[in-house]
Amino acid sequence: MFVDEQGVDEALEYDEYDAPEADAVHFVAYGDEYDASDASDAPDASDSPDADPIGAARLRTADTDETGKVERVAVREPWRKTGVGRALMLAIEAQADEQGLDALTLHSQTHAAGFYRELGYESVGDEFTEAGIPHVKMRKRLGDEH
Numbered sequence: 001m002f003v004d005e006q007g008v009d010e011a012l013e014y015d016e017y018d019a020p021e022a023d024a025v026h027f028v029a030y031g032d033e034y035d036a037s038d039a040s041d042a043p044d045a046s047d048s049p050d051a052d053p054i055g056a057a058r059l060r061t062a063d064t065d066e067t068g069k070v071e072r073v074a075v076r077e078p079w080r081k082t083g084v085g086r087a088l089m090l091a092i093e094a095q096a097d098e099q100g101l102d103a104l105t106l107h108s109q110t111h112a113a114g115f116y117r118e119l120g121y122e123s124v125g126d127e128f129t130e131a132g133i134p135h136v137k138m139r140k141r142l143g144d145e146h
Contacts, residue, residue, distance in 0.1 A: 027091050029055035029075075029084050055084040059092045061101075068096045070106040089119055096142055103141045110134040 030051040055075040059068050070092055075084045096104055108116050110127060113136055117123075121138040128135055 024058050024060035025092075025095055027057045027059070027088050027095075028053045029079075029088060031079065054079040055088050057088045057092055059095055059104075066100075066102040068092075068099070068101040068104045070104050073106070085115060086119070089116075093140075093142065101142060103139060105137060105139045107135045108138050110136055113138065116140075 031054040053076075055073075057073040058071045060071065061068060070089075073085065073088060075088070093104065104121075105124075106116065106121070107130055108121075113123065116138050119140070121140040123136050124139045125137045128137075
């Protein structure tokens with residue numbers, strides 16, 4: 001999605017956390033399995049692997065063992081604003097709770113920061129450029145109300 005829709009260099013989209021043995025959890029939402037009217041329908045990588053993915057995200061341990069890093073949250077254009085992104089984030093937060101993480105951080109594209117604010121994330125720092133796109137670092141303490 002980042003490569004096709006936003007022109008991000010494909011080489012920037014693959015790293016050591018994509019390897020099967022990496023300490024990362026990948027989340028995938030599939031269109032034929034997802035009910036946009038039910039935000040509790042949390043997608044995961046086991047849903048319908050033969051269907052086309054409509055959204056994805058990744059969670060890995062960040063700077064400390066207590067903080068998770070949310071990465072590559074993306075939803076295909078026709079599915080945006082239908083609850084897919086929210087369901088992905090709720091699934092990530094549930095996984096982070098299960099892993100005993102205290103907080104999550106992410107780098108939000110500036111145009112999407114409002115989406116994360118609605119989920120309880122706060123900006124921490126100034127705007128910066130990543131892959132040629134303006135971003136802001138955001139953080140959420142877990143255990144806070146979603």
